[in-house]
Amino acid sequence: MPLQYIFLSHDVDWRKQGPPKEHVLNRAERFDESTIRNIDSKNPYYNFPQYMEIEERFDARSTFFFRTKYENGDVTDYEDEISSLKKGGWEIGLHCDPSSIYDLAKIRQEKEILESLTRTKVFGNRVHYLGFNNELPKKLQELGFVYDSTVKNSKDQIIKEDFGFFQLERLFEFPITLMDAYMFTYMGLSEEQVLPVVQKALNESRQINASFNIMTIIWHDNVLQMKGGRMYKKILEFLTQQDDVKICTGINLVNILKNA
Numbered sequence: 001m002p003l004q005y006i007f008l009s010h011d012v013d014w015r016k017q018g019p020p021k022e023h024v025l026n027r028a029e030r031f032d033e034s035t036i037r038n039i040d041s042k043n044p045y046y047n048f049p050q051y052m053e054i055e056e057r058f059d060a061r062s063t064f065f066f067r068t069k070y071e072n073g074d075v076t077d078y079e080d081e082i083s084s085l086k087k088g089g090w091e092i093g094l095h096c097d098p099s100s101i102y103d104l105a106k107i108r109q110e111k112e113i114l115e116s117l118t119r120t121k122v123f124g125n126r127v128h129y130l131g132f133n134n135e136l137p138k139k140l141q142e143l144g145f146v147y148d149s150t151v152k153n154s155k156d157q158i159i160k161e162d163f164g165f166f167q168l169e170r171l172f173e174f175p176i177t178l179m180d181a182y183m184f185t186y187m188g189l190s191e192e193q194v195l196p197v198v199q200k201a202l203n204e205s206r207q208i209n210a211s212f213n214i215m216t217i218i219w220h221d222n223v224l225q226m227k228g229g230r231m232y233k234k235i236l237e238f239l240t241q242q243d244d245v246k247i248c249t250g251i252n253l254v255n256i257l258k259n260a
């Protein structure tokens, strides 16, 4: 029986067409030369087929959190991706806009927009930029969400409070243990340090609770071709080699916890 659960997730922060070319060129040092050379024909922020292929290869499934408000873009552009993900066993969650979180009606509207694309209920939420407030869990619960994964207690360290889960009434909250963006900014990691840090986090998870624990990981959908971000495959390879590790979506995890 797996003892260490990994809630694996991807936040879809950018519209399907990606950011303007200048945005990528201003960050050219993050990419291989060939990626930059091909930028006019291939948007390096678009990685859905690759993510699906990698996760299928390792027999892992994750949750993709979609925004409904994209700068100069439209979530309906992702209709085909959402449909393929759903068919393949991935979960679709809401990446709620930080401007919506104080207003029940705005969150409801976002949920309904996404549900019209998934054609099923959406159970999970994570707020873009990790916006949070104490009244949010109540609102999410009222709207039929069963879990949220927005809380992050430390940006630059791996700390005990960012493992596991807690419950806010009936709503499950999965704090974020590791996030790609913070690993390369606040934590200041180089590409070579990515895998050792994931290994270290897993060991801490085992030390905190050897018989059952949860680690929540965010790997943004747009970073797969970036230096550092391209370590994703190696991370999955490492995790799936561990006998005590099981990778799952947020809703899978909630069902495991409810039946425990």
Ligand SMILES: [Zn+2]
Binding pocket: 011, 012, 013, 095, 127, 128, 129
């Ligand atoms: Zn985001």
